[in-house]
Amino acid sequence: MTNAPEWQYAVFNVLKKGGVRQVAYVPDAGHSHVIRSANADPDIHDVVLTTEEEGVALCCGAWLGGQRAVLLMQSSGVGNCVNMFSLLRSGDFPFLTVVTMRGEYAEFNPWQGPMGRATQAALELMGIHVLRVSRPEEVEEVLSAGLDAAFEAGDKVAVLLGQNLIGRKKWERK
Amino acid sequence: MSSQASNSITNSAVDRREFVASLIKAVPDALVVSGLGSPSYDLFAAGDRDGNYYLWGAMGGAASVGLGLALAQPEKSVVVLTGDGEQLMGIGSLGTIGAKKPANLTIVVLDNGHYGETGMQRSHSSLGTDLVAVAKGFGIGHSYRVEDMASCPVVAQDIQQRKQTTFVQVRIKSDEPPRMLPPRDGPYIKNRFREALGLKPF
Numbered sequence: 141m142t143n144a145p146e147w148q149y150a151v152f153n154v155l156k157k158g159g160v161r162q163v164a165y166v167p168d169a170g171h172s173h174v175i176r177s178a179n180a181d182p183d184i185h186d187v188v189l190t191t192e193e194e195g196v197a198l199c200c201g202a203w204l205g206g207q208r209a210v211l212l213m214q215s216s217g218v219g220n221c222v223n224m225f226s227l228l229r230s231g232d233f234p235f236l237t238v239v240t241m242r243g244e245y246a247e248f249n250p251w252q253g254p255m256g257r258a259t260q261a262a263l264e265l266m267g268i269h270v271l272r273v274s275r276p277e278e279v280e281e282v283l284s285a286g287l288d289a290a291f292e293a294g295d296k297v298a299v300l301l302g303q304n305l306i307g308r309k310k311w312e313r314k
Numbered sequence: 315m316s317s318q319a320s321n322s323i324t325n326s327a328v329d330r331r332e333f334v335a336s337l338i339k340a341v342p343d344a345l346v347v348s349g350l351g352s353p354s355y356d357l358f359a360a361g362d363r364d365g366n367y368y369l370w371g372a373m374g375g376a377a378s379v380g381l382g383l384a385l386a387q388p389e390k391s392v393v394v395l396t397g398d399g400e401q402l403m404g405i406g407s408l409g410t411i412g413a414k415k416p417a418n419l420t421i422v423v424l425d426n427g428h429y430g431e432t433g434m435q436r437s438h439s440s441l442g443t444d445l446v447a448v449a450k451g452f453g454i455g456h457s458y459r460v461e462d463m464a465s466c467p468v469v470a471q472d473i474q475q476r477k478q479t480t481f482v483q484v485r486i487k488s489d490e491p492p493r494m495l496p497p498r499d500g501p502y503i504k505n506r507f508r509e510a511l512g513l514k515p516f
């Protein structure tokens with residue numbers, strides 16, 4: 141187990157303190173501490189998805205049953221979710237997703253560009269309120285603001301964790 | 315060009331309305347999520363209930379809604395009632411369910427091998443896909459096919475017992491009974507569903 145940056149601890153702490161009971165995810169390095177922590181927490185169901193739109197539907201099902209759920213994904217996954225986002229509006233479900241960004245800062249892989257740069261607009265087109273974090277010290281405050289808006293006000297919220305926060309991906313395995 | 319059906323629908327297939335009505339009657343306390351199109355009509359035709367959540371869109375999402383609900387309500391039987399086309403669009407969700415295996419979740423696919431809502435075009439399940447084999451392959455070991463009304467109590471018992479995740483493919487006739495339209499007001503069906511579980515609004 142590697143040491144995660146402090147802000148990843150903040151993400152899990154906010155979710156845990158906010159009463160999140162289901163953590164659905166398609167893995168990303170930026171979410172790895174949260175995924176490990178959810179897996180180790182007996183009060184939280186960690187649910188690995190085959191594709192991100194399953195997580196949108198799962199979050200709605202969790203709310204129907206009285207639990208708070210969150211969807212963790214990478215920016216590419218937002219594109220996979222677009223039609224399923226209609227469930228959030230049609231059913232008026234609270235929704236919180238935490239999105240690690242690619243394709244926007246010191247990106248080595250050009251294939252991440254097209255979806256990464258369309259991520260925020262795609263979310264907003266589907267009526268999801270976007271909050272963005274670029275600095276580690278903002279993570280706790282912004283995510284808890286998003287969590288409150290979702291579960292105390294029924295809003296649909298995406299918190300984007302900027303690629304400058306996540307840092308450069310190391311491409312060589314050594 | 316049409317390809318040969320490998321597992322075509324036989325004349326012995328069951329009537330969808332009769333099957334759903336019998337099943338729901340036998341599991342009065344179950345929470346039921348229905349996939350868009352005919353399964354939502356079938357569920358509504360069996361009698362509107364607070365414990366029904368009818369989807370009118372979000373194609374491919376029924377099983378995942380059911381999973382989130384089943385994890386949140388482990389003491390309740392949760393049924394996903396959907397069609398072959400809807401399940402095929404969210405086929406990976408069977409893998410997600412196979413990884414979690416909530417004992418209180420039963421997926422019932424009403425399979426006529428066709429997309430009924432759009433003019434009865436053939437679906438993969440009449441063109442080679444074996445949904446029971448797919449579900450087993452995704453780790454849902456208790457997966458089986460039923461082709462007659464006599465099997466309905468078996469499915470009801472699996473739902474009631476909540477012993478293991480269950481996947482059921484029901485071979486139904488590919489006819490189209492009259493549309494019975496459940497409420498399309500999403501917040502209304504959400505709120506009454508939650509209220510019936512004793513959940514408060516925020």
